[in-house]
Amino acid sequence: MMNIVFSDIDGTFQGLGVPVAPINLEAVDYLKGRGDHFVFVTGRGIDMVEMMQEELGISCDIIFGNGAGLKKDGQTATYRNCLTLSDLEAVLPILEGLGLLYFVHTDKETVIPTVDRFDQNLTDLAESLGSLGETGKQIMAYKKDYFENECHQVPDVLAFFKAHPDRHIVKIELMEASDRKHEVVRDQLSALTVFVFSSFVHTLEIVNPLSTKGAAIRSYLQDFTAYKSFGIGDGENDLPMFEAVDVAVAMENAPEDIKEKCDVVAESCESGGVGKFIFDYCK
Numbered sequence: 001m002m003n004i005v006f007s008d009i010d011g012t013f014q015g016l017g018v019p020v021a022p023i024n025l026e027a028v029d030y031l032k033g034r035g036d037h038f039v040f041v042t043g044r045g046i047d048m049v050e051m052m053q054e055e056l057g058i059s060c061d062i063i064f065g066n067g068a069g070l071k072k073d074g075q076t077a078t079y080r081n082c083l084t085l086s087d088l089e090a091v092l093p094i095l096e097g098l099g100l101l102y103f104v105h106t107d108k109e110t111v112i113p114t115v116d117r118f119d120q121n122l123t124d125l126a127e128s129l130g131s132l133g134e135t136g137k138q139i140m141a142y143k144k145d146y147f148e149n150e151c152h153q154v155p156d157v158l159a160f161f162k163a164h165p166d167r168h169i170v171k172i173e174l175m176e177a178s179d180r181k182h183e184v185v186r187d188q189l190s191a192l193t194v195f196v197f198s199s200f201v202h203t204l205e206i207v208n209p210l211s212t213k214g215a216a217i218r219s220y221l222q223d224f225t226a227y228k229s230f231g232i233g234d235g236e237n238d239l240p241m242f243e244a245v246d247v248a249v250a251m252e253n254a255p256e257d258i259k260e261k262c263d264v265v266a267e268s269c270e271s272g273g274v275g276k277f278i279f280d281y282c283k
Contacts, residue, residue, distance in 0.1 A: 003031065003227070003228055003282040006229065007233075008234060010042070010044070012234045014052070016139070017138050018270060027274065041067075041213045041216065041217065043205055045110070045170065046107075049064055050071075063213065065207070066213060067215055067216030068080065068170045068211040080211075081211040082168045083208050083211075085161055088161055088172075091172060092172075095172070100121070103173055105169075106168055110152065111151065111160055112147055112153055112157075115147050118147070122147075139201070173204070173205050174205075176202060186204070194208065195207050195212060199235060205237070215244075217229070218244050229246045230277075232249040232251070232274055233251070233254070238258065248261065248262040249263065250262035250266070251266055251269050251274075252265055252268040
């Protein structure tokens with residue numbers, strides 16, 4: 001029977017600010033050599049995943065944007081269950097009313113309001129991430145450079161999307177240092193037809209409610225018959241994946257409420273828990 005292993009990336013396959021454990025790379029090659037499948041399932045955009053793959057020298061199928069897109073190895077990316085302009089018209093006024101730093105991922109670029117609007121947000125984030133020491137400084141330096149130099153800055157985000165109806169709107173992402181504001185925005189968005197989840201430190205993501213890892217995995221598995229599926233993750237957005245696979249696997253570094261929902265707890269991300277699990281269970 002074929003094994004199909006779905007793995008989250010951040011906090012699962014790769015730790016925060018550290019190299020990927022070599023055993024994880026060995027495990028991907030091991031599965032492919034057996035004729036099994038290894039699939040990244042991530043909230044990252046396709047460009048970031050492909051960049052990582054190139055750096056690591058690996059290739060595999062990718063479910064990206066938390067399920068909004070699929071790129072099979074060697075094929076062109078496809079998109080489904082993206083957000084609509086109507087979703088943006090409902091969500092963005094809430095985010096702007098709360099003064100949140102947000103950015104919108106599309107199939108072509110990441111759109112952000114003019115970054116100088118967020119000087120205080122960035123200061124608050126840097127102060128909060130300071131508790132992580134050097135890792136926090138690295139995260140903040142990367143994010144600041146990303147916002148200023150990689151994102152497409154526009155004075156009016158809604159106007160941009162009205163002028164570019166061809167864009168696939170993959171997700172809205174926001175970063176906010178205040179836990180209270182996270183609670184407030186979750187509460188205000190709960191009345192809308194969107195799915196909101198925590199994906200990273202101080203980060204929330206907003207997607208089409210059908211754009212979940214679970215829905216994407218169920219669709220992916222329709223192409224197969226005899227298989228055993230595994231889903232490995234560490235965060236809130238991995239819970240729908242756990243429900244869609246035969247064996248749900250949480251990392252040791254996952255929060256307790258995530259580990260309570262799994263079948264197996266793997267070793268920590270930093271110690272190569274994904275690779276060790278694959279070698280132990282996928283035989």
